[in-house]
Amino acid sequence: MKVLKFGGTSVGTVESINQVIEIIQNNVKEGHSMAVVFSAMGGVTNRFIEIGKMAASGDTEYSEHLHSVEERHFNAIRGLIGVKQQSSLIAKIKVIFNEIEDLLRGISLIRDISPRTMDLLLSFGERLSTTIISATLNARGTEASFIDAREVIKTDSNFNNANVNFEVTDANIQKMANENSGVLCVTGFVATNDLGVTTTLGRGGSDYTASIIGAALNADLIEIWTDVNGMMTSDPRKVKKAFTIPQISYAEAMELSHFGAKVIYPPSLTPAFQKQIPVKVLNTFNAEHPGTTVSSHSGSTAYSITGISSIDDISLVNLQGNGMIGVAGVSAKLFSLLAANHISVILISQASSEHSICFAINPTDAERVKDLIEEGFEQEIAAGDIDKVVVQEHLSIIAVVGEGMKSSSGTSGKLFSVLGRNGINVVAVAQGSSELNISVVISKKDISKALNAIHERFFEVDGFTLNVFIVGPTGLIGKTLLSQINKQSAYLKANNNLNIKITGLINSRQMVINEEGIELGSWKEELVKGEKANLSEFISDVKELNLANSVFIDSTANKDIVQHYKGILQSNISIITPNKVANSSTQEAYDELKTTARRHNVQFLYETNVGAGLPIINTLQGLINSGDEIHQIEAVLSGTLAFIFNNFEAGQSFVDVVKEAKAQGFTEPDPREDLSGMDVARKILILARESGLKLEPEDVKIEPLLNDDSVKAASVEDFYVELAKDNSRFESLINEAKERGEVLRYIARLKDGKASIGLEAIGRAHPFFNLAGSENIIAFTTERYRTNPLVVKGPGAGAEVTAMGVFADIISLSSMLK
Numbered sequence: 001m002k003v004l005k006f007g008g009t010s011v012g013t014v015e016s017i018n019q020v021i022e023i024i025q026n027n028v029k030e031g032h033s034m035a036v037v038f039s040a041m042g043g044v045t046n047r048f049i050e051i052g053k054m055a056a057s058g059d060t061e062y063s064e065h066l067h068s069v070e071e072r073h074f075n076a077i078r079g080l081i082g083v084k085q086q087s088s089l090i091a092k093i094k095v096i097f098n099e100i101e102d103l104l105r106g107i108s109l110i111r112d113i114s115p116r117t118m119d120l121l122l123s124f125g126e127r128l129s130t131t132i133i134s135a136t137l138n139a140r141g142t143e144a145s146f147i148d149a150r151e152v153i154k155t156d157s158n159f160n161n162a163n164v165n166f167e168v169t170d171a172n173i174q175k176m177a178n179e180n181s182g183v184l185c186v187t188g189f190v191a192t193n194d195l196g197v198t199t200t201l202g203r204g205g206s207d208y209t210a211s212i213i214g215a216a217l218n219a220d221l222i223e224i225w226t227d228v229n230g231m232m233t234s235d236p237r238k239v240k241k242a243f244t245i246p247q248i249s250y251a252e253a254m255e256l257s258h259f260g261a262k263v264i265y266p267p268s269l270t271p272a273f274q275k276q277i278p279v280k281v282l283n284t285f286n287a288e289h290p291g292t293t294v295s296s297h298s299g300s301t302a303y304s305i306t307g308i309s310s311i312d313d314i315s316l317v318n319l320q321g322n323g324m325i326g327v328a329g330v331s332a333k334l335f336s337l338l339a340a341n342h343i344s345v346i347l348i349s350q351a352s353s354e355h356s357i358c359f360a361i362n363p364t365d366a367e368r369v370k371d372l373i374e375e376g377f378e379q380e381i382a383a384g385d386i387d388k389v390v391v392q393e394h395l396s397i398i399a400v401v402g403e404g405m406k407s408s409s410g411t412s413g414k415l416f417s418v419l420g421r422n423g424i425n426v427v428a429v430a431q432g433s434s435e436l437n438i439s440v441v442i443s444k445k446d447i448s449k450a451l452n453a454i455h456e457r458f459f460e461v462d463g464f465t466l467n468v469f470i471v472g473p474t475g476l477i478g479k480t481l482l483s484q485i486n487k488q489s490a491y492l493k494a495n496n497n498l499n500i501k502i503t504g505l506i507n508s509r510q511m512v513i514n515e516e517g518i519e520l521g522s523w524k525e526e527l528v529k530g531e532k533a534n535l536s537e538f539i540s541d542v543k544e545l546n547l548a549n550s551v552f553i554d555s556t557a558n559k560d561i562v563q564h565y566k567g568i569l570q571s572n573i574s575i576i577t578p579n580k581v582a583n584s585s586t587q588e589a590y591d592e593l594k595t596t597a598r599r600h601n602v603q604f605l606y607e608t609n610v611g612a613g614l615p616i617i618n619t620l621q622g623l624i625n626s627g628d629e630i631h632q633i634e635a636v637l638s639g640t641l642a643f644i645f646n647n648f649e650a651g652q653s654f655v656d657v658v659k660e661a662k663a664q665g666f667t668e669p670d671p672r673e674d675l676s677g678m679d680v681a682r683k684i685l686i687l688a689r690e691s692g693l694k695l696e697p698e699d700v701k702i703e704p705l706l707n708d709d710s711v712k713a714a715s716v717e718d719f720y721v722e723l724a725k726d727n728s729r730f731e732s733l734i735n736e737a738k739e740r741g742e743v744l745r746y747i748a749r750l751k752d753g754k755a756s757i758g759l760e761a762i763g764r765a766h767p768f769f770n771l772a773g774s775e776n777i778i779a780f781t782t783e784r785y786r787t788n789p790l791v792v793k794g795p796g797a798g799a800e801v802t803a804m805g806v807f808a809d810i811i812s813l814s815s816m817l818k
């Protein structure tokens with residue numbers, strides 16, 4: 001024996017009713033005996049409420065509205081049943097509509113619609129749909145009996161929300177089942193009191209009818225057929241990766257539904273729960289889908305939680321005061337006051353200091369609650385025992401639910417770490433000792449971000465997703481990075497469970513943001529189709545989007561972008577950059593970025609600021625963090641200058657070698673930055689600061705490499721001209737060195753708290769003698785590496801090795817966020 005229930009959308013159109021009939025007939029074929037409960041056709045109940053109110057207000061147009069409802073039912077019949085068999089059913093339905101018209105005329109005459117009359121009016125919705133469907137079944141050869149639930153379900157006279165008399169009802173249902181044959185087609189939602197007056201069962205009404213009948217008949221299974229694939233792990237409109245929960249316990253379903261899982265209203269399933277009858281939630285429009293089974297078994301077997309639910313909009317009331325400590329009765333008084341005024345309390349939290357109680361309510365109640373408390377606690381407030389009542393608005397509640405968290409550790413840890421890493425402030429927390437639900441109150445603007453981040457962390461659907469925004473994607477480093485990510489993304493997905501989603505791109509012409517992710521294979525086309533670039537707008541859009549696990553990559557050499565860094569970090573977005581400008585500006589700005597990142601729990605990563613992909617910043621931070629002390633840093637830090645002095649020979653054009661360095665991707669966008677020593681000065685300054693020194697840019701002593709005219713050149717072209725004039729000076733420098741068996745190296749040094757850079761000629765014995773191409777070398781002499789320095793060496797400039805360094809920072813970031 002099974003009980004099926006079809007909701008309003010399932011019986012809303014001819015097509016959907018055909019689906020319903022097919023589902024019923026398949027069950028008949030499988031030999032199931034069945035009671036099937038129907039709701040009114042989708043939207044009809046609401047129409048009747050409107051029409052009833054119109055009639056009661058004297059608006060005569062109600063009759064046209066009624067007519068359209070009537071037409072809808074006639075059309076359904078015409079679509080469902082052959083012409084020959086239509087007439088008797090149409091006549092029957094016509095009679096029902098005449099009755100409705102009489103009722104409405106009465107309502108319109110007395111200009112009043114009582115709850116009792118409203119119940120009668122609404123009952124027609126289910127009576128009509130059930131009449132039509134049972135007749136259709138018979139017309140199509142499936143024996144069916146129409147059962148008016150008002151003859152079996154008996155209630156008190158609490159109209160709109162009547163209470164069932166189970167003793168009488170159960171006996172009536174059993175008798176009805178014995179006396180009728182075929183598929184029992186039962187009107188949902190409706191009942192009668194002991195005088196035979198129509199009542200209705202309130203919220204979740206037809207589910208309740210199915211549950212009452214299932215319990216009375218000891219059904220093996222109750223199927224609730226709706227228009228979604230069962231209960232989902234979270235609201236799919238907010239969380240794209242939400243999926244159907246295959247199995248859930250009654251208690252979990254209750255907890256989830258309290259927080260807005262609208263699929264079923266579990267309290268209405270109580271009669272079934274009490275008899276331990278499993279309830280399946282299935283999709284009429286996707287009947288093959290297994291849906292959700294609600295039973296005594298928990299769903300938290302595969303995951304530590306079963307679902308996440310939320311209430312979008314709540315207000316939090318805080319009652320606080322010294323006079324509350326150790327005084328019994330404050331909470332009793334508070335909550336009786338609220339109960340007496342029918343205020344529903346959604347969440348309560350009190351810390352053990354007893355200094356304050358806070359509770360969440362519907363925002364529409366907020367003002368009233370404030371007044372009620374101020375009145376009710378007037379004396380306590382006047383005496384200073386209780387401070388002012390504070391109401392906080394624009395808040396949401398998120399609840400993670402599951403029996404799996406019972407007596408197991410880690411669930412709350414996970415929850416709070418996800419929130420923390422995404423910079424989501426927790427305003428209040430509540431967990432009952434049943435350990436079925438942890439609820440947190442957060443700002444409403446963070447709701448979607450929080451739900452997605454929590455969902456991803458607990459359910460790990462499709463791995464971990466990083467939202468990446470890139471400034472300068474068409475530049476050398478930017479485009480190389482994108483191509484590396486493209487080549488490697490399948491590997492990262494398979495081996496690291498990591499999705500790198502390119503969510504936004506901006507170059508100096510265009511910008512594009514796509515929350516769904518920009519295709520790595522066609523990002524150029526998407527960017528070209530984008531809007532006109534505007535960096536401030538782009539950044540404010542990124543902040544506004546407020547996506548979990550976001551990172552902003554600045555792959556420009558731009559000096560203005562860095563002024564946005566602080567605001568980006570403050571919006572809980574991490575930054576990764578090869579751009580050295582921020583870290584080599586004032587000490588104060590450098591410190592501020594570090595503090596901001598720390599305070600907002602985000603990362604600011606810049607390994608490629610020095611030595612491109614070579615592990616220099618990470619190595620230095622490792623030394624410092626583990627307690628080592630830097631005595632000296634000696635280094636070749638310019639790939640460009642290394643390349644130039646390794647390749648330039650007497651008789652050659654110095655400018656050509658510079659141009660070759662640029663062509664190979666070693667130079668800054670403006671090569672004057674390299675040749676002037678500026679780039680190296682920035683790098684040694686950054687290393688000094690990472691070592692713990694406080695230095696300003698002007699503290700770096702630069703021994704100039706260029707003559708005055710080259711320095712003053714107005715453009716890169718002018719610069720090349722001036723440089724060409726200076727060719728002989730470079731020739732003699734290199735020749736003199738060569739004669740002594742030495743090579744030229746542009747060396748940066750940090751010693752005794754002082755940073756200096758300049759060109760030096762060094763001999764074979766020097767560890768920096770053997771460098772080829774664009775190689776950098778960094779020797780750290782420290783307390784621990786005192787006699788032999790720790791040396792990092794390798795190519796320190798170029799598109800591939802720099803993009804790789806940025807990429808490695810992206811991967812480190814994802815491990816930190818996971």
Ligand SMILES: NC(=O)c1ccc[n+]([C@@H]2O[C@H](COP(=O)([O-])OP(=O)(O)OC[C@H]3O[C@@H](n4cnc5c(N)ncnc54)[C@H](O)[C@@H]3O)[C@@H](O)[C@H]2O)c1
Pocket residue numbers: 471472473474475476477478506507508509533535555556557558561578579580608609611612639665666667668669796797798799802
């Ligand atoms: N080339 C290397 O070997 C290397 C090594 C380490 C670090 N870096 C650093 O990498 C960064 C990028 O270097 P590159 O060689 O790719 O430079 P690039 O000039 O090729 O690329 C920079 C891109 O950024 C864009 N851009 C500049 N300002 C912008 C703005 N305000 N808004 C949007 N887009 C803007 C430019 O149009 C350009 O496409 C620099 O900071 C450089 O110091 C480079």
Ligand SMILES: N[C@@H](CCO)C(=O)O
Pocket residue numbers: 608609610611612637638639640641666667668674679796797798
């Ligand atoms: N222009 C830089 C790139 C690396 O930061 C160099 O030549 O070293």
Ligand code: NA
Pocket residue numbers: 607608609610611612613614615616617805
């Ligand atoms: Na590096």
